[in-house]
Amino acid sequence: xxxxxxxxxxxxxxxxxxxxxxxxxxxxxxxxxxxxxxxxxxxxxxxxxxxxxxxxxxxxxxxxxxxxxxxxxxxxxxxxxxxxxxxxxxxxxxxxxxxxxxxxxxxxxxxxxxxxxxxxxxxxxxxxxxxxxxxxxxxxxxxxxxxxxxxxxxxxxxxxxxxxxxxxxxxxxxxxxxxxxxxxxxxxxxxxxxxxxxxxxxxxxxxxxxxxxxxxxxxxxxxxxxxxxxxxxxxxxxxxxxxxxxxxxxxxxxxxxxxxxxxxxxxxxxxxxxxxxxxxxxxxxxxxxxxxxxxxxxxxxxxxxxxxxxxxxxxxxxxxxxxxxxxxxxxxxxxxxxxxxxxxxxxxxxxxxxxxxxxxxxxxxxxxxxxxxx
Numbered sequence: 001x002x003x004x005x006x007x008x009x010x011x012x013x014x015x016x017x018x019x020x021x022x023x024x025x026x027x028x029x030x031x032x033x034x035x036x037x038x039x040x041x042x043x044x045x046x047x048x049x050x051x052x053x054x055x056x057x058x059x060x061x062x063x064x065x066x067x068x069x070x071x072x073x074x075x076x077x078x079x080x081x082x083x084x085x086x087x088x089x090x091x092x093x094x095x096x097x098x099x100x101x102x103x104x105x106x107x108x109x110x111x112x113x114x115x116x117x118x119x120x121x122x123x124x125x126x127x128x129x130x131x132x133x134x135x136x137x138x139x140x141x142x143x144x145x146x147x148x149x150x151x152x153x154x155x156x157x158x159x160x161x162x163x164x165x166x167x168x169x170x171x172x173x174x175x176x177x178x179x180x181x182x183x184x185x186x187x188x189x190x191x192x193x194x195x196x197x198x199x200x201x202x203x204x205x206x207x208x209x210x211x212x213x214x215x216x217x218x219x220x221x222x223x224x225x226x227x228x229x230x231x232x233x234x235x236x237x238x239x240x241x242x243x244x245x246x247x248x249x250x251x252x253x254x255x256x257x258x259x260x261x262x263x264x265x266x267x268x269x270x271x272x273x274x275x276x277x278x279x280x281x282x283x284x285x286x287x288x289x290x291x292x293x294x295x296x297x298x299x300x301x302x303x304x305x306x307x308x309x310x311x312x313x314x315x316x317x318x319x320x321x322x323x324x325x326x327x328x329x330x331x332x333x334x335x336x337x338x339x340x341x342x343x344x345x346x347x348x349x350x351x352x353x354x355x356x357x358x359x360x361x362x363x364x365x366x367x368x369x370x371x372x373x374x
Contacts, residue, residue: 019324029355057359139210145188153235179206281316
């Protein structure tokens with residue numbers, strides 16, 4: 001019996017006490033056979049959606065119709081787009097040997113990812129129009145960036161207003177806004193410095209421009225290392241990781257300026273917004289082991305979701321209705337996907353695959369797109 005068939009049968013044991021809907025994840029006994037799977041949480045049946053060759057974390061399109069994920073081909077790491085049942089697979093990024101971390105545009109018609117060419121020292125942002133198949137480099141030829149993520153709206157960008165004294169920043173922002181109105185905008189982890197002394201900072205990226213974000217908000221920004229940049233579902237707040245203050249913390253840019261949201265001496269990382277944008281789930285070592293927590297964005301109050309003394313929990317994902325949080329835990333041995341009510345309760349297992357089950361992603365509720373795919 002093949003691994004994938006065994007995995008599909010194995011999840012049928014799941015109880016009905018957990019969340020409903022559809023969950024994508026990766027499963028495999030080794031990295032080489034890691035495959036994207038799609039699980040119907042009501043029936044407990046999983047089907048193969050990926051290619052089964054180093055498949056990466058799946059990302060649902062905003063309309064819930066397709067998945068995008070990394071996969072290995074004979075030319076290197078590529079991006080694959082497929083239906084939830086594995087149909088209509090489309091492999092992207094053939095002109096680059098390394099393609100990583102795909103993210104969907106709000107209109108579900110484009111995908112952005114980070115690409116690297118042979119001999120290059122930096123990644124850059126590629127945007128693909130799925131209807132035409134055209135792949136375009138964004139941000140300008142000199143821009144180096146990782147992990148691009150689409151802004152759901154331009155609200156936060158439009159609210160930025162550099163001081164009158166900083167004429168260069170004001171001019172750069174005007175050009176950025178004009179370009180964003182035409183094609184949309186991304187935020188990415190911009191790579192700065194020479195090899196051996198490289199760092200990252202938040203970049204606003206459009207088809208033709210890329211501008212550091214924090215200097216537009218803070219005079220004499222120290223540009224501490226920033227990573228894992230995640231806009232909320234409306235594009236009005238942006239969460240990111242930074243070592244500003246001495247250790248790894250989660251900050252939020254929004255109406256209140258920049259706020260240290262987690263503010264703890266232990267490392268905090270991987271912010272994930274709830275569907276209503278009022279909470280973030282994240283990972284932390286604050287109780288000695290790797291655990292999953294949530295923070296109320298309006299107050300900064302942090303409560304644990306699942307933390308153990310004999311096991312680790314990581315990779316949180318909110319259900320489409322915001323009532324459940326799924327995550328990976330090795331509490332039963334090999335890493336599997338569990339879920340718990342966001343309000344608190346007893347964790348329930350969602351998978352029992354051969355090998356490991358990783359990178360959970362709930363199918364979203366389809367949203368109406370605001371403003372011409374931006």
